[in-house]
Amino acid sequence: MSTSTVTDRPAPELRELRTEVRRFLAAAVDAGVFTPRVNSWLTGWDESFSRTLAERGWVGMTVPAGYGGHGRSHLERFAVTGELLAAGAPIAAHWIADRQIAPSILRYGTEEQKRYYLPRIASGGYYFGLGMSEPDAGSDLASVRTRAVRVDGGWQLTGTKVWTSGAHRAHALVVLARTATDPDDRHAGLSQFVVELGDPRIQVRPIMSMNGEHHFNEVVLDEAFVPDAGVLGTVGNGWTQVTSELAFERSGPERLLSTYPLLQELVAATGRGSVPADARIGRLVARTAALHRMSADIAETLARGDSAAGEAALVKLLGTRHEGDIADVADTLAGGLPPDREPALQDHVRTGLLEMPGFTLRGGSNEVLQGIVARRIGVRR
Structure with a gap:
């Protein structure tokens, strides 16, 4: 089973693109370039593989050619990323920069920022982290x-960010900070900054996952200096900017395909008779198709430049629950297999269960997302 079973539009060019990507990935697996894994967009860090994808034009796809990208459509990017996720390819290195930072810089960045960062992102060799969540804020940004305090020539940033994926390997962070306080409006006075890492006043401390892997971090900024050229967008407009970025973060196919390699192995094992046929597997496949369609619709909405914050929150809410359901069902059906039977399936099950607690937290907890859905979508009913 591949993403072609849950395809969106029947456009020939998208089918051809999916086929091209699928063949490339199959050859890479056969050659031992990577081993498919669950949650690959967060935990599969392979800088060489990211550069290879960039050379094929599959990073920076929607970045205009004038900024080093490829000027392709959001639906074409959606097709490529869907295949990469379905294959469990190691795409974590460039993922945040390509998914979220590049569109934000295109929309809000200065010409200098566009010409500096966008070609580097499109090369597959420049990596970003997101400095959003904090110890006492969580999903409540x-x-x-x-x-951020104004100083001569720029700003000094002081504070702590947590769950910052890839910060120990990234070149820069986009940090949300408070530049003013308005007691009547918590959303006012927020601004975004591009913070280059390597400053001794920035400490990156590892947060280890329960499986011993390291991809989360705590980042402590102690009067870290950011020049005026590092302001992203307009000072005080951070809330509007960050919520528009979150639509890209919350609506993408990674919010429903993190455990897709596990679902593929489960279906294959059922076909081989190792796992009993079960109606729950069919429901998981059907739900994947429905959520994939919803995610594709939002990609089209964002491509038009329209807002999709409520719809994106809904896809993230339903999608990450679905990812956890895949792990649960697979564990129930395959948990009693001998250790030497269906080893790939059993490995994916273990990884899926260990990664599952983070599914409904990253990108906004379920409780916060439910509130967004109620306000943004429910109010229109």
Whole structure:
């Protein structure tokens, strides 16, 4: 089973693109370039593989050619990323920069920022982290306490960010900080900054996952200096900017395909008779198709430049629950297999269960997302 079973539009060019990517990935697996894994967009860090994808034109796809990209459509990018996720390919190195930072810089960045960062992102060799969540704020970004104070020639940032994926390997972070306080409006006075890493006033501390892997971090900024050229967008407009970025983060196919390699192995094992046929597997496949369609619709909405914050929150809410359901069902059906039977399936099950607690937290907890859905979508009913 591949993403062609849950395809969106029947456009010939998208089918051809999916086929091209699928063949490339199959050859890479056969050659031992990578081993498919669950949650690959967060935990599969392979800089060489990211550069290889960039050479084929599959990173920076929607970045205009004038900025080093390929000027392709959001649906073409959706087709490529769907295949990469379905294959469990190691795409974590470039993922955040390509998915979220490049569109934000295109929309809000200065010409200098566009010409500096976008070609580097499109090369597959420049990596970003997201400095959003904080110890006492979590998914409530309006509660951030990191402060940016105006100084000669720029800003000094002081505060702590947590769950910052890839910060120990990234070149830069986009940090949300408070530049002013308005007691009547928590959303006012927030701004975004591009913070280059390597400053001794920035400490990156590892947060180890329960399986011993390291991809999360705590980042402590102690009066870290950011020049005026590092302001992203307009000072004080951070809330509007960050919520538009979150639509890209929350609506993408990674919010429903993190455990897709596990579902593929489960279906294959059922076909081989190792796992009993079960109606729950069919429901998981059907739900994957429906969520994939919803995610593709949002990709089209964002491509038009329209807002999709509520719809994106809904896809993220349903998608990450679905990912966890895949791990649960697979564990129930395959948990009693001998250790030497269906080893790939059993490995994916173990990884899926260990990674599952983070599915409904990253990108906004379920509780926060439910509130967004109620306000943005429910109010229109």
